[in-house]
Amino acid sequence: MMAQGKIAASFDAEKARADFTILSRQVYGKPLVYLDSGASAQKPDMVLDTMRDFATSEYANVHRGVHFLSAAATDRYEAARRTVQKFLGAASEEEIVFTKGGTEAINLVAYSHLMPVIQPGDEIVLSVMEHHSNIVPWHFLRERQGAVLRWVDVRDDGSLDIEALDAAIGPKTKLVAITHMSNVLGTIAPLKDIVARAHAKGALVLADGCQGAVHEKVDVQALDIDFYVITGHKLYGPTGIGALYAKKAHLKTMRPFNGGGEMIREVSKERITYADPPARFEAGTPPIIESVGLAAALDYLTGLDRVAVAAHEQDLLAYARQQVRQFNWLRVIGDAPGKGAILSFEADGMHAHDLATILDREGVAVRAGHHCAQVLMERFGVASTSRASFALYNNRSDVDALVAGLSKARGILG
Amino acid sequence: MDNALRELYQEVILDHSRHPRHYGSMDNASHKAEGYNPLCGDKVTVYLQLDADGRVSDIKFEGKGCAISQASASMMVDMLKGRTAAEADRLMKGFLHLVKGEDASDLPEDDRERLEVMGGISAFPMRVKCATLAWHTYKNAVEEGAT
Numbered sequence: 001m002m003a004q005g006k007i008a009a010s011f012d013a014e015k016a017r018a019d020f021t022i023l024s025r026q027v028y029g030k031p032l033v034y035l036d037s038g039a040s041a042q043k044p045d046m047v048l049d050t051m052r053d054f055a056t057s058e059y060a061n062v063h064r065g066v067h068f069l070s071a072a073a074t075d076r077y078e079a080a081r082r083t084v085q086k087f088l089g090a091a092s093e094e095e096i097v098f099t100k101g102g103t104e105a106i107n108l109v110a111y112s113h114l115m116p117v118i119q120p121g122d123e124i125v126l127s128v129m130e131h132h133s134n135i136v137p138w139h140f141l142r143e144r145q146g147a148v149l150r151w152v153d154v155r156d157d158g159s160l161d162i163e164a165l166d167a168a169i170g171p172k173t174k175l176v177a178i179t180h181m182s183n184v185l186g187t188i189a190p191l192k193d194i195v196a197r198a199h200a201k202g203a204l205v206l207a208d209g210c211q212g213a214v215h216e217k218v219d220v221q222a223l224d225i226d227f228y229v230i231t232g233h234k235l236y237g238p239t240g241i242g243a244l245y246a247k248k249a250h251l252k253t254m255r256p257f258n259g260g261g262e263m264i265r266e267v268s269k270e271r272i273t274y275a276d277p278p279a280r281f282e283a284g285t286p287p288i289i290e291s292v293g294l295a296a297a298l299d300y301l302t303g304l305d306r307v308a309v310a311a312h313e314q315d316l317l318a319y320a321r322q323q324v325r326q327f328n329w330l331r332v333i334g335d336a337p338g339k340g341a342i343l344s345f346e347a348d349g350m351h352a353h354d355l356a357t358i359l360d361r362e363g364v365a366v367r368a369g370h371h372c373a374q375v376l377m378e379r380f381g382v383a384s385t386s387r388a389s390f391a392l393y394n395n396r397s398d399v400d401a402l403v404a405g406l407s408k409a410r411g412i413l414g
Numbered sequence: 415m416d417n418a419l420r421e422l423y424q425e426v427i428l429d430h431s432r433h434p435r436h437y438g439s440m441d442n443a444s445h446k447a448e449g450y451n452p453l454c455g456d457k458v459t460v461y462l463q464l465d466a467d468g469r470v471s472d473i474k475f476e477g478k479g480c481a482i483s484q485a486s487a488s489m490m491v492d493m494l495k496g497r498t499a500a501e502a503d504r505l506m507k508g509f510l511h512l513v514k515g516e517d518a519s520d521l522p523e524d525d526r527e528r529l530e531v532m533g534g535i536s537a538f539p540m541r542v543k544c545a546t547l548a549w550h551t552y553k554n555a556v557e558e559g560a561t
Binding site for chain 2: 028349351352353354357358361368369370374377383384412413
């Protein structure tokens with residue numbers, strides 16, 4: 001853990017907290033303690049201001065009109081694409097496809113890249129800690145085209161067994177689909193190592209970066225990864241926008257998914273020709289204002305010292321982990337070395353929903369349930385867990401409120 | 415703790431959730447159904463023995479879930495046992511009104527008094543589904559669950 005003083009020098013969490021108006025509100029007469037950023041992060045005022053400014057001064061549809069506003073809006077939309085490109089370290093802006101979120105980005109790869117080529121018996125390797133959004137699209141390929149899903153387990157501490165993953169990749173593996181960071185365990189997957197091992201056997205790799213990109217700096221070129229997925233609303237940006245990074249070579253061969261305006265070159269009664277990527281995969285009017293909001297959010301995030309932000313979040317996780325050790329009735333699920341700032345747990349005799357209700361009345365917002373990760377729930381033999389997820393705007397007082405709420409819940413339910 | 419929480423987690427409810435009545439499976443059930451809340455993963459199975467005229471001659475449940483869903487299931491089986499079809503139906507409708515904070519004056523006085531402990535749930539709209547899971551499952555068992 002980094003020394004407190006050093007964190008304060010490069011990242012001031014209290015100052016950042018003031019950037020988020022919603023965090024100053026109260027619920028049930030108590031200060032809001034928002035520990036559910038893993039589900040969706042709050043947005044700094046500058047993101048909302050930027051969206052409003054854009055909508056009130058430069059908004060029109062993109063890539064269409066010749067008029068002034070359409071040109072201005074197109075410039076902002078394409079500038080947002082370059083912001084995402086830089087954020088992910090992509091070689092070209094043409095490798096960034098805007099989607100409505102992470103789920104659509106993964107489905108795009110399933111429908112456009114794999115569906116046209118996958119044969120019965122071909123394999124997709126995935127881990128048991130995937131979110132449903134990185135499971136269900138592959139189940140579609142299993143159901144409809146006879147693909148085989150090969151599951152890689154995690155260890156009891158939640159860490160990924162890289163040798164087991166390597167062993168699961170065989171000559172028939174078409175894709176390794178893996179989360180960059182588990183939304184339940186916080187486990188970080190060693191993407192560079194995974195990509196090297198997969199490529200050595202001729203398999204491609206898709207990483208679900210919906211959690212990972214929030215907490216870790218991503219460089220898709222250094223990773224040499226084939227597909228990387230982000231969603232805006234977990235990155236302190238708006239809902240309704242996400243992005244798929246795909247290597248240019250893959251985008252060129254991918255079959256269009258949605259058909260409509262914007263994605264074609266020519267349409268006649270007899271035939272169609274398609275626009276070049278990324279437009280080929282962006283049928284219809286895209287989320288324009290949201291793209292500008294996403295770019296603002298990424299600007300906000302990259303304007304901070306991200307190493308210091310990560311150290312701040314790690315400090316909160318370590319503090320919370322240490323604080324809950326006093327509760328011998330609480331079991332933390334996921335203690336992998338180097339994990340991200342997510343604390344999942346179950347409590348003896350207390351169902352996650354009862355716990356979350358009591359915490360809620362204390363102003364503490366946590367997630368309770370299966371977290372869209374039922375395969376992982378089954379792995380750990382639980383129906384649900386409670387989850388506190390930490391963001392850049394959280395502080396140790398938030399952890400203290402969580403711990404006090406847990407004690408109270410124990411008093412009521414225990 | 416605040417009043418709403420005290421209302422929600424009354425001792426009667428906690429007692430039912432910790433020591434559910436008529437808990438377990440039933441080999442010779444005439445009707446049964448499984449209920450599942452995909453939002454939270456709560457599961458409940460309701461077993462019934464219905465007489466020819468629809469009277470609930472025996473009822474049991476088993477399942478996993480939060481204190482509210484377990485207590486509600488436990489109170490339900492406790493109260494439904496021995497009821498005629500018409501009485502059971504009135505009880506269910508009254509209960510569903512009660513947990514949504516609606517008028518439950520159709521319920522007979524003594525039933526309403528017993529069920530009133532569940533009334534606190536109406537202040538927690540996100541949790542109403544927990545309380546109604548067992549009752550909906552009971553209804554499914556009666557209507558479509560003949561074994």
